Amino acid sequence: MRRMVLRFLSLILLLLASEASAQRFQTEAGEVVFLSTAALNEFTGESSQLNGLLDLESGLIDFYIDLNTLDTGIGLRDRHMRDNYLETKKYPFAEFSGNLEKSGPLEMNEPLEVEARGTFTLHGKEKFLNITGTLTQLTASEILLETGFEVVLGDFDIEIPKLMFYELSETQTVTIQARLKKTDL
């Protein structure tokens, strides 16, 4: 029995040790921009409150944003976006959770092309996405992640009204830029 307890304790220690050495990088202030390009009207929405986690050891990549923080510069448009299209009270987050597929050793200030495969969730709907982007080691404890992808609103049951005085594009171009800092657990 005592041996069991000891073994158990050593296991926990081992796990803790492995965690401390894990290559986990996090941010709470990544930048997201979406661009809506319709025939007569082009506008962007921004947030600088993207939360992200990148674990270089396991390849895990996990990002989410509180959609209420998106700002298009016009309050009424923001409110319509939140209440009528994204329905942020019911579905407050946009999320991407997946794994780094193509990755290599990072070198200082050298952007590395990477590919991530995972699930993108928006408006309560999930979609499998393949995203390419770059990772750049800025300092020993900081990595810059840059990526972009397209979101087709229809894929996520977000209806575009026909009668609109500002036009909304069916395809939104999303750009992400996040400085991830090494975390010690």
Added chain:
Amino acid sequence: MNRSILLTLALLLVQGISLAQLERKLANADRATELTFHAPRHINLLTVEPLDKKVLHFAIMHTFGPVSGGLRNLYGLDNGANIQFSFEYAFDERFSVGASRSGRDKFYNLFGRYHLVKQTESGSVPISVSLMGAAGVNTVDYGFLQEAAPTFSERSSFAGQLMVARKFSEKLSLQLSPMFAYFTEPLPAYLIEGEQQLYLGLGFSGKYKITGKSSLTLQWIPNLNSDLRNNLGLGIDLEAGGHVFQLYFVTSQNLNEQYLLAGGNGSPGEEFRLGFNVNRIFASGRK
């Protein structure tokens, strides 16, 4: 031995799960409730719906003749409309001032709105409370009167309103608005039915969302200290991008607070009039 391996695996699994994702957290759980009403105007009354800082709100409001005129008068549209142009500018998220002009009695009105309390999404604040005050003047040229034309002060009237609203759900919002109107000299020449100086009323405004961008609307203003009929309005609000269209049937042709309380009303159903507002926001921020 087997057991410890299982234990290890279980531990690894638990750890894997707990580390797999970031915990989803709202950036601001105490966010103010939005779109209690579709616009700062709801049929004829003002609402607690605030404007953003440095935003200009323009409303053009019309009420036509009685529907009872039938097809011959195209249900009142031939009778000509009372039209009110209203501009309201917000200095910040709490305070805005506005000016309006309505055709009946060529009436100019200056008003202000102040938002005291805002309901929050989390429920920590259950209601929104706003105040409005207005001062207006009738500018008709009374040269046709046998007696001397009324003076500026005799033409003046004032209104005040406390607005208490709650968005009960995504669909239902209600507002209660105790209000008063005061005429320094309610002369018979004015297009009002009342003869007293002070009018008290209790406005009810209701919104029930039927689709994402349209709502059924209600307005009921019982008079508390006069024998005038009560105001009743029923309609629909339609959001279309930057515009909010409001179509309604209402018992009065009046569009500003003073005249809504003193102006009198037709009986509901019989003397309903078609009304139509267009609300538009002009933002001075980036596009």
